[in-house]
Amino acid sequence: MDEQKIAVIVYVNDQNNIDAVKQMLTRLKIPHGFKPTAALSRGNRWRAFNDVMRASDAKYKIYIDDLTVILYKNILDDLIEIFRADEKIGLIGCSGATMLSTNGSSYQSIKRCGKMMIGADKKLFEWQKIDGRYGEVEAVDGFLIATQYDVDWRDDLFDENSFGDVAQSLEFRRRGYKCVVARQDQPWLWHRAESMSINEPCRQKFLGEYSMELYPKVQILIPTFNRPKFFQAALESALNQTYRNIEIVISDDSTDEATNAAVRPYLEKNPHIKYFRNPGFTAADNGNFLNKYQREHPEAEYFSWLLDDDLFHPTKLEKMVEVYRNEPTVSLVTSRRHNIDENGRVIGEMEPLHDRTARLSGEEVAKQLLMFTANRIGEPTTVLLNKKFLVDEDKKHWRRRPNMIDSPNALGDYSQWLYLLERGDLFWINEVLSARRVHGGQDSQQVGTWVMIYINFAEEVAEFWRRKKFLTTDAELRHTIIVWLTKAASALQRGFLENYNGREIPMMERTITAMTQALYNGGNIKLPSWGKLDRKGS
16 A cells, blocks of 8 residues: 555546536645545445445545535645544544434434534534544544545445445444544535435345444343233334344243244244243243343343333334433433224323423422322333343332332332432433233223222322422322322222222222321321231221
């Protein structure tokens, strides 16, 4: 390689642009002692770049297209100065992603640096300020890419003029080189394109090739019991995620082998599925087994439950992981979700937390959950959990508070959400990213469970009022109790109408009495104990 030679390689989209490109190149200042060369390329962009690269003996190469206008005449001097300052720098751009978006697009990434002008009106875009001569990035934008080493462009992977530039950054990093964006006092480039679209087939190829090294692993935990048809639909929705770095962990406690038979063909094709047949497990055993698995496999930063009758929408994990990566103090991410019937038809939607995608105060959201006795965050399938916010003793999904040790818990997800909202804010994605199936076979539809849910709501209210956390004033407590009493009475009435005589009924009666008394004794909530209640409710 000739270390005193620099080549500018221009990809030609339109023959009519060639004269303007040549005039632009003549205005550039040539570094002292350097021999400049220029080459035009056509056809498949990445194959054309490879052909010219292999034919050139220039150590330094600059790759642009005919819509890129170099505004800074001393750009060659500055690029060579950066390269010579650090031999580990393999590739330089004028803008790029310090953390690449989970959709693979450098330009659409939230965390970016650099500056440039775009479009016919020369609109200036400036991203994060760069301290020093340059800033290291995961990927540079393809408007201009300068290199001091030759690395093949992935023309074997991309047959369209898309994603090869982002892939080139990853290829340099695979070889141990740095990718950087140069600091600019004034923008060095103007790109005349009016819009930048994403080629979906190329995006899928990019994600298939690079996801495992770019993005954190997510575990999808699926407990299943005697629902092979619903389970298969749930599993398909997990496999159809646009986010690729996943591990699917299934615990099957079915009483027959139908689910086992249904899952076998998937195991042969998908090594990232872990299937455990656990006959004899209870529902609680299933949940505990999966929780133990995710605790013992910390290489996955995030995990999501997928109940075997629910569904993920394809971009659920992609969008939720993106939030956590860009919002490190958010402790809970959720979204809108649909209700669907046994046949998958939409029959409703959870009441939204907000009218737009937004970061919401954890304290304010928790206050609303308690004061309106409602789980508006969603069921386990709806959220994505970040393990760093779950300290060891609280990694149990079906968590009980210390003063509820003898209490059955039908409200484990709600308890978990309140716990996490003590540790950070909530991020609400105002899109439907999951679906909750509603059908007669669910425990949550049974009258005993329904009554138990409101008993557990009362326990949560008592706990947070005792600690003066989220509920801090007498007015807030009175509002909460009155709303709770209305809903609890309705649940109790349902029990009477359905002639249900389980032990939840006398417990609910005593809980209603205790909550009513709290209205008149200064908020002193004295809930009854399960330990003193026998099976007959005496």
